[in-house]
Amino acid sequence: TQLLEQSPQFLSIQEGENLTVYCNSSSVFSSLQWYRQEPGEGPVLLVTVVTGGEVKKLKRLTFQFGDARKDSSLHITAAQPGDTGLYLCSRNSGGSNYKLTFGKGTLLTVNP
Amino acid sequence: DAGVIQSPRHEVTEMGQEVTLRCKPISGHNSLFWYRQTMMRGLELLIYFNNNVPIDDSGMPEDRFSAKMPNASFSTLKIQPSEPRDSAVYFCASTQAGVGYTFGSGTRLTVV
Numbered sequence: 375t376q377l378l379e380q381s382p383q384f385l386s387i388q389e390g391e392n393l394t395v396y397c398n399s400s401s402v403f404s405s406l407q408w409y410r411q412e413p414g415e416g417p418v419l420l421v422t423v424v425t426g427g428e429v430k431k432l433k434r435l436t437f438q439f440g441d442a443r444k445d446s447s448l449h450i451t452a453a454q455p456g457d458t459g460l461y462l463c464s465r466n467s468g469g470s471n472y473k474l475t476f477g478k479g480t481l482l483t484v485n486p
Numbered sequence: 487d488a489g490v491i492q493s494p495r496h497e498v499t500e501m502g503q504e505v506t507l508r509c510k511p512i513s514g515h516n517s518l519f520w521y522r523q524t525m526m527r528g529l530e531l532l533i534y535f536n537n538n539v540p541i542d543d544s545g546m547p548e549d550r551f552s553a554k555m556p557n558a559s560f561s562t563l564k565i566q567p568s569e570p571r572d573s574a575v576y577f578c579a580s581t582q583a584g585v586g587y588t589f590g591s592g593t594r595l596t597v598v
Contacts, residue, residue, distance in 0.1 A: 472517045
């Protein structure tokens, strides 16, 4: 089983602070996705990274894919209460197998 | 586009009863996935269809679970008989060739 380890499991911060959450695996990813899930809803895709060393930005969110394609990080600048949610990373099995394997997520709470 | 539509949103049933969860994927998406989410185990893939054909059902916990996809616009996940340990949120997701994964809002199942 190719496990995805996410850390920290829980994170509670004040509005305006910066934070970074991590996703790690012992094996190489063909691609990695980050999702945000709000209470009572399904996960919503934020970004897909494919190339080692790749950095993508989505407003205040910065996603980085490790050079060896075994790890990724999500950095949020000046967090807002609307950023509250469960952040999940997932990996694609590769090729024509489109199933995703998910980490258990980081539950982020941004307090006003 | 209405997205992936799941019904019902909530289901409370007694142990031993049959439960049927329904999903309508996004039109044009050729892959459909059923996931189960719990606090302990996170998001787990139950079964994956490609072009209406089951490709990987290795995540289906036991024979009490079955899934069908009679056409490209409809899938069901059935549990018979249901047990309290089946209580979870069940998500359906769809994608077109691994691009644009979209999740439904989920069905929260409680078996008492």
